[in-house]
Amino acid sequence: MARQFQFDLQATDGKARTGVISTTRGDIRTPAFMPVGTAATVKAMLPENVRATGADILLGNTYHLMLRPTAERIDNLGGLHNFMNWERPILTDSGGFQVMSLTSLRKLTEKGVTFKSHVDGSQHHLTPERSMEIQRLLGADIVMCFDECTPFPAEEDVALESMRLSMRWAQRSRDAFGDRPGHALFGIQQGSVFREQREESAENLKSIGFDGYAVGGLAVGEGQEAMFEVLDYAPDMLPADKPRYLMGVGKPDDIVGAVARGIDMMDCVLPSRSGRTGQVFTRRGALNIKNARHQDDPRPIDEHCTCPACRNYSRAYLHHVFRTGEIISSMLLTWHNLHYYQELMTRMRDAISEGRFDQFQRDFHTERAKGDLPPL
Numbered sequence: 288m289a290r291q292f293q294f295d296l297q298a299t300d301g302k303a304r305t306g307v308i309s310t311t312r313g314d315i316r317t318p319a320f321m322p323v324g325t326a327a328t329v330k331a332m333l334p335e336n337v338r339a340t341g342a343d344i345l346l347g348n349t350y351h352l353m354l355r356p357t358a359e360r361i362d363n364l365g366g367l368h369n370f371m372n373w374e375r376p377i378l379t380d381s382g383g384f385q386v387m388s389l390t391s392l393r394k395l396t397e398k399g400v401t402f403k404s405h406v407d408g409s410q411h412h413l414t415p416e417r418s419m420e421i422q423r424l425l426g427a428d429i430v431m432c433f434d435e436c437t438p439f440p441a442e443e444d445v446a447l448e449s450m451r452l453s454m455r456w457a458q459r460s461r462d463a464f465g466d467r468p469g470h471a472l473f474g475i476q477q478g479s480v481f482r483e484q485r486e487e488s489a490e491n492l493k494s495i496g497f498d499g500y501a502v503g504g505l506a507v508g509e510g511q512e513a514m515f516e517v518l519d520y521a522p523d524m525l526p527a528d529k530p531r532y533l534m535g536v537g538k539p540d541d542i543v544g545a546v547a548r549g550i551d552m553m554d555c556v557l558p559s560r561s562g563r564t565g566q567v568f569t570r571r572g573a574l575n576i577k578n579a580r581h582q583d584d585p586r587p588i589d590e591h592c593t594c595p596a597c598r599n600y601s602r603a604y605l606h607h608v609f610r611t612g613e614i615i616s617s618m619l620l621t622w623h624n625l626h627y628y629q630e631l632m633t634r635m636r637d638a639i640s641e642g643r644f645d646q647f648q649r650d651f652h653t654e655r656a657k658g659d660l661p662p663l
């Protein structure tokens with residue numbers, strides 16, 4: 288019999304938690320950071336190299352994959368894992384967020400969303416039922432409920448209406464998902480920045496019953512302070528014995544702050560996208576490799592980092608290949624950034640296990656405040 292989806296919480300330190308999610312395709316150590324493989328690839332990286340950075344799970348985007356190459360085609364080719372050569376767990380989003388952010392002509396009704404593709408203008412429908420079908424065809428290990436990502440800012444009554452629609456869609460997602468041993472369905476809490484709405488949403492989701500719970504509707508432009516205010520209470524409303532996933536977050540300090548508030552899983556395009564624009568994350572904050580100060584610098588980005596970009600190449604070389612638009616620039620900088628993110632997760636998991644997460648947070652902020660190395 289296939290191994291069931293299971294979450295073992297192994298240690299807590301304050302609100303921070305560490306544990307393991309077991310799936311049929313392998314374990315996910317939490318807190319976990321999921322690199323984003325939008326179009327069945329983490330851009331500029333081979334899957335085995337993504338794995339080498341320490342990633343246990345990837346995120347795939349339903350919206351992009353349903354348009355190109357289509358879920359049906361991926362299913363006929365053996366599913367997304369086979370298609371993209373990633374054997375480990377995959378989480379797919381529901382498509383709802385991208386429909387809202389990438390399409391202009393769309394119509395939202397109780398039934399679902401009708402929209403025009405940003406690729407070729409063709410018309411498509413997404414409903415809770417269709418989203419579940421697409422995510423099943425893709426073969427996702429963790430499936431997300433179809434919901435409406437409430438825009439920010441939203442008036443209280445608008446947010447309430449939106450949240451309640453998402454809760455009706457959550458029930459329809461649950462019904463359409465059915466019973467699929469070894470696969471998990473996550474509910475998504477909405478309610479914007481309104482505490483009572485977050486509470487109502489959480490109660491609603493708990494009564495439906497999910498394998499994990501996401502905090503949705505954040506990282507949509509509200510800023511870190513407002514996000515942390517919501518995270519001070521919202522995760523506590525969700526079941527402690529199930530994984531909690533904060534969608535679309537974030538910068539390294541967002542991630543540390545979210546883990547401190549009880550979040551177990553996160554995803555963000557930032558480390559991979561930044562790798563293509565020259566922004567590099569280190570323990571001493573972010574730097575931009577395109578700046579002229581690096582052009583004669585023989586030092587690595589970070590002498591303590593064990594990624595190939597830092598082991599084998601100087602800042603001067605990385606500056607040069609970025610400036611000349613060489614493809615290796617995206618490869619090396621993305622690798623470094625993903626490595627940095629996964630190393631950050633490892634350090635947090637260790638600190639929580641050893642009961643020193645407060646000290647970890649202090650050291651993290653002290654080190655960042657130093658800024659990049661002074662020029663030679």
Ligand SMILES: [Zn+2]
Nearest residue numbers: 592594597623
């Ligand atoms: Zn590195």
